[in-house]
Amino acid sequence: MGGELLEKALQYASRSSRYSEARYADILTNELSYRNSEFEGMDFERESGYAVRVVNNSIAMAYTDREDWGRLKEAIDHALKTSMRPGKSSIWEGKAIKDSWKVNQRKPIEDMSVEDRVALARDYDAMMKAAGADVRLNVIHDKRIKQRYVNSVGSDISGDVARLYYFYMVGVMENGEFEQSTKEYGSSSGYEYLDSLNLEERIASDVRDLHESASAPRPSPGKFDIIVGPEISGIVAHESCGHPTEYDRIVGREGALAGESFLTGKKFPFRIGSESVSVIDDPTIQGSFGYYRYDDEGVPSRKRYLYRKGYTDEFILNRESASMLGKDSNAGGRSSSWDMEPLARMSTTYIEPGDYRFEELFEGIRKGIYIKSFTEWNIDDIRFNEKYVGKEAYLITNGDLSGRVRRPVLETTTINFYSAVDAVGRDLEFSAGMCGKGDPEQGVDVWMGGPHMRLRGVYIQ
């Protein structure tokens, strides 16, 4: 591992800046894929580099992948020069922290042989084929990140992270109708995570559902009581709570890209819906895909309530947005790689479980739809107007399931969704995702999740 120039870079930058920090990361990735039973090759990469941030009249960052002081100094000089131009320049500095942390692996990434990796993807493809999938894509990706962060306040944090990611897509044709499903699994761990998933059963179930959904009728549009599964609770928590409570969005920093927030300009706490709903973002869940003990700005992580009992609570803050709010950073500063700025990001975002047993949620529903999972989704740029198309879905008649329906569409608003929740299940499941933000686009590893929930009087198309 390189990184020998890190302290020199910080010292040099600090001589001419009000606040400075330097980060070095060494990232090793492996990826292989199977497509329709064909092995598609294996890619491995090792990349590393320095990111230096300086603050004067404005904030500037410079990145270089050279272990070459001349090149690194030139990049820092460029940042120092541009930081003298006018602009926003406030940043939360915090206290000095020195520490190191590591993700534990029981089946370490570096011990996985090439043959073992290939066998996993081949076996998953075979499971899909056996289940009757016509289209099959399997991608297994792992990475090991070793990072050191230092700043002019005196912090010095070293991290050693292992992350595993498995993506698949299946498609089926049934009586001339096509249905598709994508799934993402991820964890901060070694390969033991895949062993724990019981993928054979999950894959067979997913493909079977597609076959049955393809020949199911579309629902007649109208108002229904609905029950949503954890997969939908998770995406809703991520899209219509996590993103709009990223404080950099609220103040407009992502304005020309992913947009702002429906919370911009609101008085807080702001009511977002039923008091049954609380949403948490928690980077401290060990094994979660978004797990970290320190963020990429060297701030210790902690659990955050974003919505609490139907009202806004905390916002997701990095050093820059914390200073705008006049608060301490709550460790939301994440960057997807060594050459990216840390932005205010989610980790594991989920709806807090309630008291209801699964069966209890169905009681009292005369005419309803149970939407267990979703396919297409999107949301507007202030995270208010959203759409989720059901994948596995069933009619509910007088409290009982009464047959599948195909692609029910829930197109609603954040306030209407959360206001319609009247019962929250006691279960909790997570799914993995790559959360996109920033320009250059930064995909960061996250979990999202929640329990089953019941919503009253929702319009389904």
Added chain:
Amino acid sequence: MTAELVDEVFRRLQHEGFQEIALEFARENIEQIRFSASTTDLHNYWDQENLSVFASKNGRTVSTAIKDPASVDQAVARLNEVASRTPENSSFVSINRDRQTYGKGMTSHFQSVDLQDLQDAMVNGSLSAGAERAAGLIYNRNSEITVKTSYNECHFSTGGLEGVIRAFRGNFTGQEALHFGFSTSPTAKSFEEMGANAALTASAASNTSEIDPGKFKAILSPYVIGNIMSYGSGFLSYYAVETGLSCFAGMLDREVSSEEFSLYDDPTDYSGVGSRICDDEGTPTSKLQIIGHGKLQSYLHSTSTASRAGTRTTGNAGIITPRAWQLSLEAGKTSFKSMLEGLDSGLLINNAWYTRFQDYRNGVFSTVPRDGVFLVRDGEIQGAVSGIRISDSVPGILRNVSALSMERKRVKWWEEIYASTMPYVMVDGVNISKAF
């Protein structure tokens, strides 16, 4: 890292028995300025070098990226290990084995550009035209690329300037996002106009209009059709066709759009930042007609996909996964002004984002309009519309194109719109859905 290292890695791989090799070395200097609330948020500067490696041995393929000259030994050893311990990759047939000659390309860079000046011009243009605040960014990208394969070697420069500005006025917004390649001469005035145009869109309506969901005649701006075609270009890759995930599968030489619609991939257009003179396996790029007067003329191919399809490469490698470089939709014969004046009842949509598909095989998607969505009656904007979606399909949109404007824009925005050149398009019967 230098050209000598490219040669060194090439020799080492040959020595290890790799039969076909394709290396791509990129030296990149990128500068960026980001702003919101009309003031600077961040200056970014990247100085990077990267050597991408693809190699095959006995039907096995391996790929990696080498960033550090000191890691060459380790990388070559690992490539050998992977090649000896993985199955054959039947998606790979070969790289391009024909000897090639290349055009000169463009070498000029925008090296003396001051991004702060351009930002000031863009923001001032926006505020002067009525915006209350503006957010956006500007890139100056300069890349030197060398592609060296077992049979060919080519060198080129690529990059240019990119500007994005979103103007805010009350609850209304407007956005412009353009790119300028090395054959252009953008000035501060160019960026000032972008800012002004974004503000004019944000100011185009002072009131709101409500609509019910249903089918609408709609003018889709270069940004909207650029977004749909950027996502849609994935379906034109023969990789997607073979996989069973393309709405254009089985449509070669058949009608896929209205007759007015002709789509090209044109990386030879140096007015855009997507220019390049060869693809990832050394095939010279060219202006490729993908859709000609409504008929699908070609998929996007590498040598390997072309071999399996019984045709010739189109210069779009990705060796395993071909892709478009710089889409260009042919201009039409109608001015945007007369297109708008001729719209008795419908929508004008200036931008869209978050395009997601529920069905790749049939191209069924929805996308969220933003930054200027207007109800139009008798050629006049009646009011701004919010809370709607285009919920349709790529084949459905293309089949219903009834006119294209003679004006085109070089559009590129974030991950939503690849570098491309697009006109306004009039589409009949666009399905619009709405939140309840």
